[in-house]
Every structure is written in C-alpha cells, then in structure tokens.
Amino acid sequence: xxxxxxxxxxxxxxxxxxxxxxxxxxxxxxxxxxxxxxxxxxxxxxxxxxxxxxxxxxxxxxxxxxxxxxxxxxxxxxxxxxxxxxxxxxxxxxxxxxxxxxxxxxxxxxxxxxxxxxxxxxxxxxxxxxxxxxxxxxxxxxxxxxxxxxxxxxxxxxxxxxxxxxxxxxxxxxxxxxxxxxxxxxxxxxxxxxxxxxxxxxxxxxxxxxxxxxxxxxxxxxxxxxxxxxxxxxxxxxxxxxxxxxxxxxxxxxxxxxxxxxxxxxxxxxxxxxxxxxxxxxxxxxxxxxxxxxxxxxxxxxxxxxxxxxxxxxxxxxxxxxxxxxxxxxxxxxxxxxxxxxxxxxxxxxx
Numbered sequence: 001x002x003x004x005x006x007x008x009x010x011x012x013x014x015x016x017x018x019x020x021x022x023x024x025x026x027x028x029x030x031x032x033x034x035x036x037x038x039x040x041x042x043x044x045x046x047x048x049x050x051x052x053x054x055x056x057x058x059x060x061x062x063x064x065x066x067x068x069x070x071x072x073x074x075x076x077x078x079x080x081x082x083x084x085x086x087x088x089x090x091x092x093x094x095x096x097x098x099x100x101x102x103x104x105x106x107x108x109x110x111x112x113x114x115x116x117x118x119x120x121x122x123x124x125x126x127x128x129x130x131x132x133x134x135x136x137x138x139x140x141x142x143x144x145x146x147x148x149x150x151x152x153x154x155x156x157x158x159x160x161x162x163x164x165x166x167x168x169x170x171x172x173x174x175x176x177x178x179x180x181x182x183x184x185x186x187x188x189x190x191x192x193x194x195x196x197x198x199x200x201x202x203x204x205x206x207x208x209x210x211x212x213x214x215x216x217x218x219x220x221x222x223x224x225x226x227x228x229x230x231x232x233x234x235x236x237x238x239x240x241x242x243x244x245x246x247x248x249x250x251x252x253x254x255x256x257x258x259x260x261x262x263x264x265x266x267x268x269x270x271x272x273x274x275x276x277x278x279x280x281x282x283x284x285x286x287x288x289x290x291x292x293x294x295x296x297x298x299x300x301x302x303x304x305x306x307x308x309x310x311x312x313x314x315x316x317x318x319x320x321x322x323x324x325x326x327x328x329x330x331x332x333x334x335x336x337x338x339x340x341x342x343x344x345x346x347x348x349x350x351x
Contacts (some may be wrong), residue, residue: 010053012063019153026121037266093130124156132206150220166193169317
C-alpha cells in the first residue's frame with residue numbers, strides 16, 4: 001500500500017526532468033485515492049491519471065503526489081481557546097514545504113527547477129498558504145516560492161472575506177464527510193473559517209506581487225469549478241465550490257469540469273474533457289519553459305561586444321574597427337576617423 005503521508009515514490013521520474021508537478025489533495029483526501037477513478041460499468045478500468053496518463057502528456061516532468069492527515073478540524077478549528085491543541089491549516093503548508101525541501105535535497109534536484117502545483121478542493125488553500133506566507137530568514141522556503149511558476153486549482157474556494165459563504169461551504173463539507181458536530185458548532189462555522197479567509201487575502205497579495213516581479217515573473221494560474229451538484233445518498237447538497245467562489249481571484253481564468261466536487265479530480269482517460277483541459281494547461285506551461293530555455297541557450301551562444309571608455313565620439317555612423325600598434329583602435333566611419341584607447345572587449349562566439 002502506498003504511503004499516505006509525504007511524497008513517497010515519484011509517479012514519474014525521467015532523467016531529463018525539467019519541472020516538478022506536485023499534486024496536493026484536499027479535506028479528507030489521499031495522495032493516491034483522490035486522483036483515482038475506480039472501475040465502473042461505463043469505465044471498467046481503474047485509472048490513476050497522474051501516474052497512468054500524465055507522463056505521456058508531460059514526459060519531461062517529475063510527477064509527485066503529496067499526502068497529509070487532512071482532518072476537518074485543521075481547516076475549521078472548533079474554537080479559539082483550542083487552536084493551540086487543534087492546530088490549523090498552517091501545519092499542512094509547513095509540512096508541504098518541509099517535505100518538498102527535504103525531497104529535493106535528497107534527490108539532488110537543481111535548486112532552480114520550476115514547480116507546478118495541481119491541487120483539489122481545500123488542498124489548494126494548503127498550497128496558496130505555503131507560497132504566500134513570508135519566508136522570513138528561511139532561504140529554502142523563499143527559493144521554493146520563487147521557483148513556483150504555475151498552479152491549477154480544482155474546486156478550491158476563493159470566496160474572499162464573505163463569512164457567510166465560507167460558513168455555507170463548511171456546512172456542506174460537514175454533510176459530505178458525515179462529520180459529527182453540534183448544531184451550535186455548525187452555526188459558528190463562518191467564524192471558524194477565519195484562517196481560510198486570511199489565506200485568501202494573503203494569496204491575492206502574493207499574486208499581485210508576482211505580477212510586478214520582473215525577476216521571477218507572474219505565476220500561471222487556472223481555477224476549475226464543478227459543473228454538477230454533489231449528492232450524499234439521495235440528498236442534493238448542491239455545488240460545494242461554485243463558479244463565483246472558484247473565480248474570485250483577480251484576472252484568473254475559471255473553467256468548468258463536468259462532474260461533482262468529489263469526482264472532478266478523477267479522469268477515466270485521455271478522452272475525458274477534464275483531463276484534456278488540465279493536461280493541456282500543463283503541456284502549455286512546460287512548452288513555454290522549454291522555449292524560454294532554448295532562447296536562453298541561444299542568448300548564451302550569441303556574439304556580443306561591449307566597448308567601454310570610448311570618448312570623443314564625433315558622429316561615427318558606420319565603420320570598420322582595425323587594431324593598431326600601441327593598443328589602440330582605428331574606427332573608420334562615414335563621418336570621421338578617430339583613434340580610441342581599448343578598455344574592455346567581451347565576445348561570445350556562436351557555437
């Protein structure tokens with residue numbers, strides 16, 4: 001049985017890996033089961049798409065799946081006096097970064113290898129919290145955040161600061177997972193969502209900061225929402241994360257997947273419209289990385305000349321540079337001929 005906590009064995013680990021794709025499950029999920037479609041009459045083959053399908057679409061990606069003990073109380077702590085004992089979602093975000101840092105170090109992963117996250121449900125808030133928290137003096141955490149170039153959120157709520165919406169969504173999770181809690185606690189769910197609201201606001205700030213970051217550039221983000229309601233037995237509890245909640249991030253694309261909240265992250269095959277959309281996004285981002293890498297390689301191989309210290313420019317427009325005895329250079333141009341001292345010449349030859 002596969003390990004349920006941490007990363008376990010990579011799902012795909014090519015020698016020429018250029019990027020890490022990391023899957024993060026949500027509330028009550030599992031690093032393998034969350035992404036696995038069990039056999040049905042319509043689809044008789046069990047499919048774990050991150051391992052069975054995605055390596056073909058993204059052959060140069062190392063594919064990992066992160067697992068953690070995702071109890072309800074960590075996302076929705078029962079009361080402020082018990083926060084220290086119960087803990088919060090912060091523990092999961094810390095575990096994600098700690099495990100990832102250790103895994104990359106033990107596998108001698110290049111420190112600048114890009115990272116893309118694929119997260120389901122509240123697992124998206126685990127990721128959002130990890131990347132948006134100030135790293136402080138933790139250089140490793142800062143590097144992981146800087147290397148993050150893309151995120152795909154499947155049914156992750158970004159409901160802003162609307163406490164009523166958070167309370168309603170939390171109540172649906174209570175019903176979905178059959179969580180035993182008091183009626184008074186359910187009424188208080190909107191207050192217990194305070195940490196998730198803070199994460200939403202911090203993540204919004206992070207996105208805007210990366211948009212202005214000339215060195216690392218913006219993070220590619222796509223949000224998916226469920227197109228179908230979720231049933232618990234014969235009871236229709238509606239859409240747990242609707243379009244409005246999934247699409248609250250500024251200027252972020254929001255797309256639908258024709259399934260309910262639980263099954264929107266399970267795909268039967270390459271023919272699945274949801275899989276085609278998600279894998280297509282990943283392929284597009286990786287292709288852009290490859291293109292950027294090729295451009296950088298061409299840039300490194302091109303010829304460049306830098307001349308410093310040239311004085312008394314009398315309007316040379318075009319000309320020929322000739323070396324003369326005594327360490328000087330004659331520049332013969334259409335306007336004049338002047339002798340200059342040579343200070344610095346740098347050249348890179350085309351290979």
